[in-house]
Amino acid sequence: MSLKTFGAKIFASVIHGKTQKWAQNPVATQQKVFNKLLAAAKDTHFGKDHGFEGITTPADFAAKVPVRDYEGLKNYVDRVVHGEADVLWPGKPLYFAKTSGTTSGAKYIPLTKESMPYHIEAARNAILAYIYQTGKSAFVDGKMIFLQGSPELDEKHGIKFGRLSGIVAHFVPAYLQKNRMPSWETNIIADWETKVDAIVGETYHEDMQVISGIPSWVQMYFEKLQQKEGRPVGDIFKNFNLFIYGGVNYEPYRAKFESLIGRRVDSIELFPASEGFFAYQDSQTEKGMLLLLNAGIFYEFIKADDFFTENPRRYTIGEVEVGVNYALIISTNAGLWAYNIGDTIAFTSTAPYRVVVTGRIKHYISAFGEHVIGKEVESALNEAVAGTNVTVNEFTVAPQITPATGLPYHEWFIEFEKEPEDIDAFALAIDAAMRKQNVYYDDLIAGNVLRTLVITKVSKNGFQEYMKSIGKLGGQNKLPRLANDRKIADALK
Incomplete structure (x- = not known):
């Protein structure tokens, strides 16, 4: 066992202990986050517009701060994009995560010095939770690949912006840099098909042990590997035993992946977004992902069946039920307030609070009242x-x-x-x-x-x-x- 693998196990045990402390006190943890967010933002333009000074409870907050999507918050965000400080959060953000909008063109999601560390810690802690539960840590000595957007960033009014995965690439810990692939030169290739071809060329002869990305695009990488080598991915990468993914449900892809790999591998599901890192799979045996209640995000939940009614009730963490489909509403230390991210979730457990992503609040079929999700x-x-x-x-x-x-x-x-x-x-x-x-x-x-x-x-x-x-x-x-x-x-x- 190398020093790095031994250290990973010790670190995993430490982080597990810290996680248990807040996970076992969910309501108090969320109240602490709520209080901290309101106190920090009370003197911002948004805080003054919505009377943060007089808000002491989540019920007060729900009464004074309406649920908004990006369009509803856009006037405030545009001011930040144009360089104005103290609008949604004190000061200016470090970055904007640029995403594709539907009606407004590009969306610019702020990332602050307070919010950015949680994106990094959550991804790290997901891997540490896996190490703690399984005892497997040898992979930290092997090569790891993260299929992601370009890390090249632009700048507006002193604020850098780019794709979230590209921004996060700048924060990969030093102890992983030697293991991480692909190279910078390959990662900045704009055309996706050209980029995947280049990644195949860089990695097919390496000892890849961890592979991460959205399943549909990792599938393309696997197919190109198989075409090049004429054998299963599991034979090309004999020590590949951990797949980390997020963004979509893996199950529809699992049979295809196992065919391409030639065997079943462990997996870790993540629930990241530009707006925040919400949950990660903390157990290989229990269903769902651990909702991160201490990560600078205050959560509210609206029953999906009620979402489009007038003034639907907003639930807090102590009020939710297992098996109910909820729209996820967030307020964050990046300055998003009562923000509808568009995802729907259901709780699989309340001790601890684990969730599965059930779909998008706007992605459903109800042409005849069936509301299929x-x-x-x-x-x-x-x-x-x-x-x-x-x-x-x-x-x-x-x-x-x-x-x-x-x-x-x-x-x-x-x-x-x-x-x-x-x-x-x-x-x-x-x-x-x-x-x-x-x-x-x-x-x-x-x-x-x-x-x-x-x-x-x-x-x-x-x-x-x-x-x-x-x-x-x-x-x-x-x-x-x-x-x-x-x-x-x-x-x-």
Whole structure:
């Protein structure tokens, strides 16, 4: 055992002890965060506009600070982007994480000297939690790869900006720098396909032991490795045994990954975003990710079913229930206040508080009142695939409201690696799984309002070509699992 692996185990034990202290006192921990945030920002423009001086409880906060998305906060953010200080948070941010907006073009999410360390610590602590639980630490001596955006940064009014993953690349601890790949020169390549080719060329002969990234883009890397070497990834990298991912559910990709790797490997799920690092998988046996209650973020939760009603109730951590679908609302030490990040979560446990990401509050199908969410379509597909040799590369779902003939239906666009022998039977299996999960969908099928879902096969790399056509190939970009319109569906057709 090397000094580094021995030290990693000791450090993992220390961090585990610190984590337990706040995880076992969730309500008090969140109240402390709440108090600290309000005290720090009371003299900012936003704090004065919303009476932070007179807010003492989360109920006061909910009464004075409405829930906003980026559009609702944009007037304040624009002032910060143009160099104004003390707007949302004291001083100016260190960085802006630039992300793709929907109606406003680019979004600029502030990262402050107070918020930035938590992004780094959370990723580190996720790995340490894995080491503590499994006792496996040898991988810290091997090579690690993080598929991410370019670390090159621009600057506006004295504030640097770029992709979050590129910003974070500047904070990789020194003790990991020698192990980390790819090189700077490769990491700054703008074109994703060219970049992945370069990463393959740099890494195929290395002792890669940890690989991290969004599953869909890691899959592209694995496929190119296999094409180059003509053998499974697990044979190319014999000591590769840990996959770290975030952004999307891994389960729809698991069978494909195990086929590409040639064996099953351990995995760690993360829940990072430009707005904050919210949770990480702290257990290899328990479902869900540990919600980070001490990380400079005060959480509120709105039941997804109530989200679009007038003045829905905002719950705090001590009031949530297991199994309920909530929209996640955050207030942070980067100056985001009652901010709707767009993700929905459900709690799998309240001792400690663990969550799974269930989808996006705006990504659902409810053309007929069924309100199908991402978690349901993913679970239905996994159930249909179980016990078969079917392998799915990627998929998305959209409603077909005005078919040429017959009743409306949900259309599933699926790129198969291995197709089912009977596509109609496979569609029925997915449909049956959907009906078990969603009573509204079941009622619509039973009442002859909808007919059984229809599968439309997508050609090999069809989804990659679609993402490329809209300028979102690679990096942190993710294909929506479902939509209430046919924008993606029509493009695929």
